[in-house]
Amino acid sequence: MQIIENAKKYDVVIVGSGAGGGMATKVLADAGLQVAVVEAGPYFDPADPKTQTQFKWPYESPRRGANTKRDFGEYDMAYGGWSLEGEPYNHIDGTKFDWYRSRMLGGRTNHWGRISLRFGPRDFKGKDRDGLGENWPIGYEDLKPYYDKVDQLIGLFGSKENLENEPDGYFLPPPKPRLHELMYIDAARKSNVTVIPSRMSILTKRINKERGVCVYCNQCNRSCAMYADFSSGSCLIFPAQKNGGQVDLYVNAMVKNVNVDANGKATGVSYISKEDRQEYSISGKVVILAASACSSARILLNSKSSAHPNGLGNSSGLVGRYLHDSTGAHAAAFVPALMDRKRYNEDGVGGMHVYTPWWLDNKNLDFPRGYHLELWGGMGMPSYGTGFGPNDLNKYLGKPVGGYGNQLREDVKRFYGSVVGISGRGEAIARYENYCEIDPTTVDQWGIPVLRFHYKWSDFEIKQAKHMQDTFEELLTNMGGTMLGEKAGKEQNYGLYNPGAIIHEVGTTRMGDDPKTSVVNRFEQMHDAENVFVVDAGPFVSQADKNPTWTILALAWRTSDYILNEFQKQNF
Amino acid sequence: MNRRESIKSLLLGSVTAGALLESCTQASPEQLEQAIWKYQYGRTPAEAAVDTRLLEQTFFSDAEKEQLGVLANLILPPNEHGSIEEAEVVPFIEFMAKDFEDFQLEIRGGLMWLNAQANQESGQNFVGCGEIQQKSILDRIAYPIPDQDEQPMEVNFFNLMRNLVLTGYFTSKVGIEELGYQGNTPNVWDGVPQEVLDDMGLAYDPEWLAKCVDQDKRNDIAQWDADGNLMS
Numbered sequence: 001m002q003i004i005e006n007a008k009k010y011d012v013v014i015v016g017s018g019a020g021g022g023m024a025t026k027v028l029a030d031a032g033l034q035v036a037v038v039e040a041g042p043y044f045d046p047a048d049p050k051t052q053t054q055f056k057w058p059y060e061s062p063r064r065g066a067n068t069k070r071d072f073g074e075y076d077m078a079y080g081g082w083s084l085e086g087e088p089y090n091h092i093d094g095t096k097f098d099w100y101r102s103r104m105l106g107g108r109t110n111h112w113g114r115i116s117l118r119f120g121p122r123d124f125k126g127k128d129r130d131g132l133g134e135n136w137p138i139g140y141e142d143l144k145p146y147y148d149k150v151d152q153l154i155g156l157f158g159s160k161e162n163l164e165n166e167p168d169g170y171f172l173p174p175p176k177p178r179l180h181e182l183m184y185i186d187a188a189r190k191s192n193v194t195v196i197p198s199r200m201s202i203l204t205k206r207i208n209k210e211r212g213v214c215v216y217c218n219q220c221n222r223s224c225a226m227y228a229d230f231s232s233g234s235c236l237i238f239p240a241q242k243n244g245g246q247v248d249l250y251v252n253a254m255v256k257n258v259n260v261d262a263n264g265k266a267t268g269v270s271y272i273s274k275e276d277r278q279e280y281s282i283s284g285k286v287v288i289l290a291a292s293a294c295s296s297a298r299i300l301l302n303s304k305s306s307a308h309p310n311g312l313g314n315s316s317g318l319v320g321r322y323l324h325d326s327t328g329a330h331a332a333a334f335v336p337a338l339m340d341r342k343r344y345n346e347d348g349v350g351g352m353h354v355y356t357p358w359w360l361d362n363k364n365l366d367f368p369r370g371y372h373l374e375l376w377g378g379m380g381m382p383s384y385g386t387g388f389g390p391n392d393l394n395k396y397l398g399k400p401v402g403g404y405g406n407q408l409r410e411d412v413k414r415f416y417g418s419v420v421g422i423s424g425r426g427e428a429i430a431r432y433e434n435y436c437e438i439d440p441t442t443v444d445q446w447g448i449p450v451l452r453f454h455y456k457w458s459d460f461e462i463k464q465a466k467h468m469q470d471t472f473e474e475l476l477t478n479m480g481g482t483m484l485g486e487k488a489g490k491e492q493n494y495g496l497y498n499p500g501a502i503i504h505e506v507g508t509t510r511m512g513d514d515p516k517t518s519v520v521n522r523f524e525q526m527h528d529a530e531n532v533f534v535v536d537a538g539p540f541v542s543q544a545d546k547n548p549t550w551t552i553l554a555l556a557w558r559t560s561d562y563i564l565n566e567f568q569k570q571n572f
Numbered sequence: 573m574n575r576r577e578s579i580k581s582l583l584l585g586s587v588t589a590g591a592l593l594e595s596c597t598q599a600s601p602e603q604l605e606q607a608i609w610k611y612q613y614g615r616t617p618a619e620a621a622v623d624t625r626l627l628e629q630t631f632f633s634d635a636e637k638e639q640l641g642v643l644a645n646l647i648l649p650p651n652e653h654g655s656i657e658e659a660e661v662v663p664f665i666e667f668m669a670k671d672f673e674d675f676q677l678e679i680r681g682g683l684m685w686l687n688a689q690a691n692q693e694s695g696q697n698f699v700g701c702g703e704i705q706q707k708s709i710l711d712r713i714a715y716p717i718p719d720q721d722e723q724p725m726e727v728n729f730f731n732l733m734r735n736l737v738l739t740g741y742f743t744s745k746v747g748i749e750e751l752g753y754q755g756n757t758p759n760v761w762d763g764v765p766q767e768v769l770d771d772m773g774l775a776y777d778p779e780w781l782a783k784c785v786d787q788d789k790r791n792d793i794a795q796w797d798a799d800g801n802l803m804s
Binding site: 042050051052053055056057058059060061063064065066068069074075079148151152155157159160168169170171172173174175176177178179182183184185197204206207208209213215216217219254337342343344345346347348349378380381382383384385386387388389390395400401402403404406407408409412413416541566 | 672740767
């Protein structure tokens with residue numbers, strides 16, 4: 001098969017259009033560079049009525065919102081899921097890792113939870129405290145100016161709290177708490193658990209004339225047609241184009257490998273077009289990988305050459321290593337005080353209005369790193385599943401469960417909005433033994449070798465989950481709740497989700513000053529190939545208990561400034 | 573009218589122009605979707621093609637659909653808010669059986685089980701045996717055995733039917749109105765209504781409230797001082 005070469009030579013070829021790729025596109029195109037963005041999925045604009053799911057009612061679909069086709073329900077705005085047809089991934093030694101991929105312009109930023117937390121000073125230096133994992137080569141002070149710029153460019157709500165490891169930023173004002181959130185505030189305070197307004201990239205106030213203000217529909221996971229939440233397309237890539245940027249989008253283009261010359265310097269990328277199944281190549285002076293931690297690792301490992309026999313940037317053998325995801329567990333309770341509720345619109349923003357950052361000192365605990373708490377509940381829009389087990393909660397009231405007839409209508413209405421839940425999201429230790437690598441036995445439908453995963457939780461994560469379960473129980477009971485279901489115990493790893501399930505996978509191309517123990521340097525530049533950068537979550541040395549997106553954005557901006565500086569010095 | 577015929581009639585306004593239909597079914601899935609589909613809810617072309625194929629298929633026989641309708645009406649009889657028919661519960665159940673094939677055997681077998689019971693006791697199928705007899709059968713399967721994981725097939729079947737009927741109803745237009753859900757509409761959310769707070773004996777903490785959004789200023793473009801204090 002002949003490879004079709006694109007005659008145009010770009011300054012920069014960016015692989016992937018999510019948070020990292022979008023930010024690099026915006027900064028580099030604004031500075032006048034010629035940018036190619038190569039995305040494995042189709043074009044997507046949250047404002048396009050043809051693909052819009054925001055404001056759709058369940059009865060506008062024959063499956064009423066069920067998740068038979070999209071894993072988080074059919075209105076969720078991710079073209080992808082835990083498995084993609086024709087693009088498998090495998091596991092080693094029966095270990096588990098769930099890999100969520102979204103193939104579309106903007107990637108997973110179209111449906112993500114918008115929880116936008118800066119890493120704090122302690123999050124960059126975990127090893128200093130407990131000797132585990134590795135420190136980042138940079139600290140909070142290096143990223144602070146970029147977090148500040150991200151806040152103002154993209155916008156998030158939050159509040160100044162002066163908490164040491166939850167740095168304040170440039171916040172828009174948060175929304176008022178919902179009813180169950182007021183109850184949670186009291187419950188948390190009763191147990192000396194910190195509770196503050198949540199921090200989410202949703203515009204409660206206008207930040208410019210191009211983007212709208214939140215209309216409180218609670219549907220950020222459907223991607224906002226008013227551009228009032230952060231999605232990479234609406235907030236970074238489209239503005240870069242409108243600003244006169246020279247941005248060429250290559251969509252439905254599945255990148256296979258980075259091409260290098262005889263000296264091992266990158267010359268561009270090769271991709272398979274999903275439209276005609278032909279292989280194409282695009283050349284650029286600089287290649288930026290932003291395909292997501294595991295996809296970028298896969299591309300690097302599939303980029304073998306005489307100069308890079310183990311894969312591009314893999315002289316350390318660490319590409320794919322130190323893979324880690326946030327820990328996660330949850331519990332829910334029935335709160336009788338929330339039965340028979342007076343009806344009013346309780347949608348609010350797409351997620352919680354209040355949350356709990358990590359509030360304890362691990363010195364006094366049997367696990368090394370912290371977790372935060374996310375709260376859910378309320379009188380949400382009905383969807384497939386509403387009305388299942390219509391009077392199961394009767395068992396907590398000593399009444400019969402089951403039956404038929406119009407009493408069921410009354411049961412559903414009585415219990416509506418009376419269940420509240422808490423999810424914990426914590427920091428796992430990055431370990432060499434947890435990794436992804438190329439599976440030599442399998443290719444995907446594009447002929448590209450696929451990944452296989454090896455990942456085991458350690459006792460640290462399991463003990464952390466145990467602590468989460470105790471916290472959930474204490475707080476939900478404080479709210480007057482009765483816990484639903486059996487408390488997850490040792491047999492169930494205390495309800496700890498499979499690795500990957502929280503979709504915060506990071507660490508596969510970790511940064512460091514020593515090329516023997518890291519893949520990229522402190523500017524996300526590959527030690528082995530100076531014109532290749534990684535701006536997704538691959539370079540994370542550790543994940544903190546924070547959601548990774550805000551740090552991906554800050555790092556990608558910082559790296560893009562570095563790239564511009566190198567261009568000015570004519571180093572590329 | 574079965575699903576295929578109803579699609580034909582939606583497409584053509586009648587079911588007689590067979591030749592025209594032939595040519596139309598040569599159209600691409602996208603064109604077919606545009607032309608015949610009452611559901612417009614943001615599908616990718618591949619998803620639309622799958623859903624169009626499902627909508628064109630028939631799984632339940634007319635007799636099964638009639639039985640599903642009778643059963644659904646026993647589970648949730650009509651009231652002043654709405655009915656099984658208004659909520660389109662049976663078409664929803666049929667779609668789900670095609671969309672999630674695990675349902676097929678359980679529902680089809682369960683309907684047969686109901687007929688067998690009815691025949692044994694009154695010599696008639698479930699639909700024909702009268703409400704008193706129907707309810708006497710349901711009374712035996714509508715209550716799970718407490719504190720027991722494993723339930724008999726017929727209890728599991730009825731549980732599935734109750735779930736699908738209730739969710740079909742409460743995700744319909746009439747059902748959502750009856751439930752009283754007030755959202756899914758652009759609005760300016762400004763906290764819990766005072767009367768609700770009063771009923772619950774709760775109040776906003778003034779210190780917390782001071783941090784929250786002033787909705788009168790939501791359209792003023794945000795400006796901060798050098799310390800990140802919001803100035804607008």
